[in-house]
Amino acid sequence: MTAPAVPGLSINFATVRQIGSFGAIVDACLNHGITAISPWREHIHETGLAEAARIVAANGLRVTGVCRGGFFPAADAAGRQAAIDDNRRAIDEAAALKADCLVMVVGGLPKGSKDIGAARAMVADGLAAILPHARAAGVPIAIEPLHPFYAADRACVNLLGQALDLCDALGDGIGVAIDVYHVWWDPDLAAQITRAGKGGRILAHHICDWLVPTLHVLNDRGMMGDGVIDLKGFRAMIEAAGFHGPQEVEIFSENWGGRPGDEVLRTCVERYRTVC
């Protein structure tokens, strides 16, 4: 009773965390015809890297990204080095899964700091430090610019153009994960997507929707079609820029997290077919 294949749709494990283990989420996705996934490192660690890699290979899955590396800024050098070391391990995990990219949530201000410029410099330094390892492992690094709401505590890279400036400074092997939730409002969005495409920098396209009103700061992302983002128009820009990889659904939501995983996946497929 496997559903018809849905090529072009990927499911980020955060969207159906309630289903459980790496293997259980994969099985549920396959039942809905979904053969592209994006796991978090906690799912990989819980199942074990070798077993996760076996599941991916045995089912011919495409891994559109591993979530996540980053969190480079720290109050002292030891903290920054620990972040770099952990990012190198994340690269090895992404390589084992033959992932399209390792997604970077770069980190915000170190505790007690009010210097976002310094935090941004730490991010650039951290990315530069891990990039040789990523290139050697064949894992593209995808900077995900996060909505400015998260500048202080999650990611001080907040604009697509800012992320592309970093890529330009760092060279090959690095690009961007473009999540509609974070960048849909940017007045420079069209120009920066075009720029990203010209540089071959688009590594992932994440989808969900922006609800009005948004009730919670962290966990009130919308299902595609329930909010105000012009998803078809967005995808047209992404494809015109040369990216034709899967659209990856990443929804952090108390609402959807409280529903059965099969209902969430069924809705993702339906909305992907109609509004994305």
Add this chain to the structure above:
Amino acid sequence: MTAPAVPGLSINFATVRQIGSFGAIVDACLNHGITAISPWREHIHETGLAEAARIVAANGLRVTGVCRGGFFPAADAAGRQAAIDDNRRAIDEAAALKADCLVMVVGGLPKGSKDIGAARAMVADGLAAILPHARAAGVPIAIEPLHPFYAADRACVNLLGQALDLCDALGDGIGVAIDVYHVWWDPDLAAQITRAGKGGRILAHHICDWLVPTLHVLNDRGMMGDGVIDLKGFRAMIEAAGFHGPQEVEIFSENWGGRPGDEVLRTCVERYRTVC
């Protein structure tokens, strides 16, 4: 028992809404040595424009802004015209109070729309429509770029540079209100403040702080010093750009709104003197 004067500090009425009427808030401010204010139109309407103007003149108050005009986008032409008409009345009210500016929260997406580009065009058209009246009345129009979090439902002008592009297109009589809360994270902040100063576009400087974590979407702004914004560094940029007007405290907060107005004002003065 009037406190020593605190030149350079202005209080936006939203910060001490719990005190009550226009006159009551003014009396409380004067008791704390504060002689610059920024009322909302609801306070003006409740007291009556003539009485509000009398209170301002009798006490030699500086009105650093009237909050607020804007909300131009609407689903139909009648709605857009109604907004323009209301903005003209707001200009007349700001003129009667000899305000430094009328602050614009420009509005978000019309109901049912997913076209933020169209909303932005409606904002530009609305501002162009009211600007002749503002110039004739001698009331500078201050576009307040709002944090991207509010792009959908409050203001689709979300970057200082975007607001300045609008000013450049519209000509004289219009500038920006720069609120640290909305723009502190912008990687292009320093350059855009310099640009704003060169064009003589800085009309107001609003202060508060960004809390980590931020618990509520709308009403969890911080008191100066309680968050992560480098307020002294921000003010240095503003003054280097040529603006030396008062710093206006605008704090929407369930926490501070639940405390006695005198405690809030005393804290504003203390923090203004130490961290701003």
